[in-house]
Amino acid sequence: MTLIVEKFGGTSVGSVERINAVADHLIKKHQSGEQLVVVVSAMSGETNRLVGLASDISDEPSPREMDVLLSTGEQVTIALLSMALQKRGNDARSYTGGQVSINTDNVHSRARILNIDGARIKSDLDKGRIVVVAGFQGVDFGGNITTLGRGGSDTTAVAIAAATEADECRIYTDVDGIYTTDPRVVPNARRLASITAEEMLELASLGAKVLQTRSVEFAGKYKVPLRVLSSFIEGPGTLITYEEEGSSMEAPLISGIAFQRDEAKLTIRGIPDHPGIAHQVLGPISDAHINVDVIIQNASAKGLTDLTFTVPRADYKPCMEILNQLVLTLGARDVRGDDQIAKVSIVGVGMRSHIGVANKMFKTLADNNINIQMISTSEIKVSVIIDEEHLEKAVQTLHDAFELESA
Ligand code: ADP
Numbered sequence: 001m002t003l004i005v006e007k008f009g010g011t012s013v014g015s016v017e018r019i020n021a022v023a024d025h026l027i028k029k030h031q032s033g034e035q036l037v038v039v040v041s042a043m044s045g046e047t048n049r050l051v052g053l054a055s056d057i058s059d060e061p062s063p064r065e066m067d068v069l070l071s072t073g074e075q076v077t078i079a080l081l082s083m084a085l086q087k088r089g090n091d092a093r094s095y096t097g098g099q100v101s102i103n104t105d106n107v108h109s110r111a112r113i114l115n116i117d118g119a120r121i122k123s124d125l126d127k128g129r130i131v132v133v134a135g136f137q138g139v140d141f142g143g144n145i146t147t148l149g150r151g152g153s154d155t156t157a158v159a160i161a162a163a164t165e166a167d168e169c170r171i172y173t174d175v176d177g178i179y180t181t182d183p184r185v186v187p188n189a190r191r192l193a194s195i196t197a198e199e200m201l202e203l204a205s206l207g208a209k210v211l212q213t214r215s216v217e218f219a220g221k222y223k224v225p226l227r228v229l230s231s232f233i234e235g236p237g238t239l240i241t242y243e244e245e246g247s248s249m250e251a252p253l254i255s256g257i258a259f260q261r262d263e264a265k266l267t268i269r270g271i272p273d274h275p276g277i278a279h280q281v282l283g284p285i286s287d288a289h290i291n292v293d294v295i296i297q298n299a300s301a302k303g304l305t306d307l308t309f310t311v312p313r314a315d316y317k318p319c320m321e322i323l324n325q326l327v328l329t330l331g332a333r334d335v336r337g338d339d340q341i342a343k344v345s346i347v348g349v350g351m352r353s354h355i356g357v358a359n360k361m362f363k364t365l366a367d368n369n370i371n372i373q374m375i376s377t378s379e380i381k382v383s384v385i386i387d388e389e390h391l392e393k394a395v396q397t398l399h400d401a402f403e404l405e406s407a
Pocket residue numbers: 008009010011012041151172173174175177178179180181182183184207208209210211256
């Protein structure tokens with residue numbers, strides 16, 4: 001029998017009507033002979049609402065209680081969807097993450113899944129039940145509820161598909177597949193019939209939130225057949241492929257453009273330059289659990305150097321405080337910062353075999369009077385940091401320059 005894991009995001013289960021529509025869809029699939037595990041998100045807006053309630057109570061809510069709070073969003077959806085399925089004649093069962101042993105580490109708000117016990121799920125499936133599992137949550141070895149980071153239901157779905165050796169994992173969302181860039185920013189973006197897992201991993205980690213990065217990592221590791229589809233209109237969606245490096249001779253130069261708005265940049269200037277300086281500056285940032293992204297260290301002049309790096313905008317203030325302390329202890333000159341920057345990245349495996357891609361990006365931005373503040377490259381991507389004000393224009397003009405639009 002075919003075993004499918006289907007995941008429905010917030011908008012797809014955002015109202016009672018939507019939940020009923022999802023139930024109709026699942027019953028049809030089940031009647032056509034598919035065994036179904038369904039992973040759902042909180043109803044749209046719910047997780048943000050809960051975050052808002054917590055911040056009304058406390059500036060620094062405890063991470064443990066945040067996870068207890070945020071996990072309730074998904075618990076509402078699993079119960080409602082199961083009721084809708086039962087009303088349609090299926091003996092569906094809902095489960096929280098803990099109930100199906102989605103075991104994670106104990107890093108609250110961004111826990112990693114360690115293992116899943118698929119036995120309970122399988123035993124229900126064998127009884128003809130549709131199994132409905134809460135996305136985004138798990139339980140640590142101490143029995144505490146954990147959550148997997150925003151967008152984490154994608155990862156729950158892929159991890160369950162891997163654990164149950166499902167035939168396919170389908171991510172249903174509010175767009176009908178993966179596009180050359182966010183179709184909400186570039187209306188003439190094109191849906192891709194397929195994309196390599198390697199490219200999707202870059203796009204996701206560079207800001208394309210259509211799939212959580214961790215879910216793509218999981219899919220790649222366990223070779224989970226993964227497809228992104230619309231829950232509103234029927235269509236083939238986008239298939240994630242796992243072809244070997246170099247096998248796609250016709251790979252386009254650029255497959256997609258990703259961007260991230262909520263970034264900030266900090267520079268510590270005039271640090272005495274000696275071995276260990278990067279460690280001395282970035283060590284305390286990492287100890288504060290702040291993720292550093294792009295880093296540039298300037299060439300040393302008269303024994304002094306500058307170090308610039310970017311962090312998520314939410315971490316700008318604590319970072320600034322750490323650097324101001326370091327100015328005193330390291331004898332640096334001062335700290336500068338800008339929390340109105342954004343990152344734009346072009347991604348494509350075709351870059352490996354073509355030169356001049358980065359230069360075309362730089363020229364396009366220059367022709368549009370967009371100043372590049374930092375550059376970072378890897379084998380299949382080029383990222384630039386620019387003023388946030390120019391973000392939409394940069395994405396649109398790059399999309400045009402690389403001829404990514406739909407025909
Ligand atoms: P869900 O609630 O279903 O998990 P998300 O909001 O997390 O949905 O992800 C879907 C959104 O991702 C789309 O509405 C779209 O705005 C955004 N997105 C960003 N980049 C892309 C892309 N390259 N292709 C498709 N969607 C994208």
